[in-house]
Amino acid sequence: MRRLLSLVVALVLVMGTVSVFAASAEWSGFYELQYRSISKDPKNSKATYDTYMAHKLELYPSFKLSDNVTVKAGFFWQDYMGKVRYFGAGESVFISEDSGGHQPNFGNANDSGYSLAPTTTDYNAVLGVSSASVSLSFLEGALGIDAGRIKVAPWGTGAFFGSSFFADRVVVSYKTPALGGLLIPVFIYERRNDFNHTTPADNFWQWNLAAIHLKPGTSLMAIVFNGNHLGKRYAANQFLGNPVLANDKKDSTFYLVADAYIDYKIKMDGGLSIKPIFEIAYGTGTIVNDAWNLVGAYGTPAGMNEIDASFLNFILKAEIAMNKLVTIIPEIGMVSGTKKTKMDGLDPKTAYNNPFGINQFCGGTFTIGNIIGSLMSDAAGVDENGKAVDGKWSYYGKLDVEVDLLDTVVKGLGANVYFVYAGTFGSKRDQNATGTVKFDSLIAWEAGLGLSYQIDSFTTFGIDLAMSKTGKAERWGSTSAANQKRTDLYMGTDLTVKF
Secondary structure, X not given: OHHHHHHHHHHHHHHHHHHHHHHHEEEEEEEEEEEEEEEEEEOOOOOEEEEEEXXXXXXXXXXXXXXOEEEEEEEEEEXXXXXXXXXOOOOOOOOOEEOOOOOXXXXXXXXXXXXXXXXXXXXEEEEEEEEEEEEEEEOOOOEEEEEEEEEEOOOOOOOOOOOOEEEEEEEEEEOEEEOOEEEEEEEEEXXXXXXXXXXXXXXXXXXXXXXXXXXXXXXXXXXEEEEEEEOOOOEEEEEOOXXXXXXXXXXOEEEEEEEEEEEEOEEOHHHEEEEEEEEEEEEEEEOOOOEEOOOOOOOOOOOEEEEEOOEEEEEEEEEEEEOOOEEEEEEEEXXXXXXXXXXXXXXXXXXXXXXXXXXXXXXXXXXXOOOOOOEOOEOOEEOOOOOEEOOEOEEEEEEXXXXXXXXXXXXXXXXXXXXXEEEEOOOEEEEEOOEEEEEOOOOEEEEEEEEEEEOOOOEEEEEEEEEEEEOOOOOOOOOOOOOOOEEEEEEEEEEEEEX
């Protein structure tokens, strides 16, 4: 009887605790099912195809323990469809198993990374933990401190500071009324890489100092300074047995990125509104001072060099909304070569690199088109005769038209058409995997059409079609095919549920 009473008491305590957490917990997340069909048809060789389906579930519970303390977490499940087949649920088979003879391939890590490129990593993660942190609130919510592995939102347009990712951070922020809106200074300390706890000199850590001014519905202005410190024994990645990024064990290195963003919505008569958006990023300093520098033919190490990470990038766009009829979005973006684009001014022991090209950092969600996804700078090089050739600025221009009128005809229906023209100013000669190549044209264009239907306030279904053509060579990772003209076709569908 005593044991039974103890069991009842324990169940009451457990169920009571669960009910307390359930009552104070808030859940958010999304589920997405994707289908992709991509063809790449080079002029002088056979076409290649990528066709696959994948899906992902993300859950973000938040437990508010008091007015001052909230515990947050993140969980995910993701898989390519057709890779594995499970059986067993409930009490019949307690541990689910693969019934199709397929063994999950976890790739390089069973983590929160998510790449839908079937030629890279096939993720079959049954369940993963992406984040875990605590939020402390003081001074009636004005002062906030967040610590742990935190989901980081894109900064500005998301072009230079990437997509949502998860970082080990301590974040201190303060909110105060100012200039008709809200001023939020923020300081962030991030533990980036700690390879060996007994060797502090191999650490990579960074800090962010930001000031944000928000006037809801009208404007957002922000500037962030991002400082990166790499210890004197820092060494990461390997290529041909040598560290790709490394310091010389004598000196640590530091580089700084400054990024400014502003948008301002102007409302006019007749339901017309114009929202200009501008973001500019500047970087300076040395990433590492002893890197294995690939400045010769691709894949041929040319010696140990420091990497100068100086660059300048910007994006200018506008959202022109016409009273629920159409929204027209013109957009231009430019990426600088590097600090030194003149070959005669290069230090032979220094590699010049722009690590913050459009959509290059952290694999951003920002995309130019569905095929032309990113934009890199064009560094200085040499032609087939060994003659120095200067680096060039890369650019793109885009016009996107969203047809809002369809929503008045069929509730929830939307469409957009867009055109992208991108390339590098001028032409040059350079090296690639097949030898010396003459870059007669660095031009690419893409045209696309998208349709979407909002089933309810949570669920949206969309389909996108796109086509692109490239010149003899170009520098976008999603369409790279040096020394050949190529036509790409893209079809994608997405079923997305956000809650």
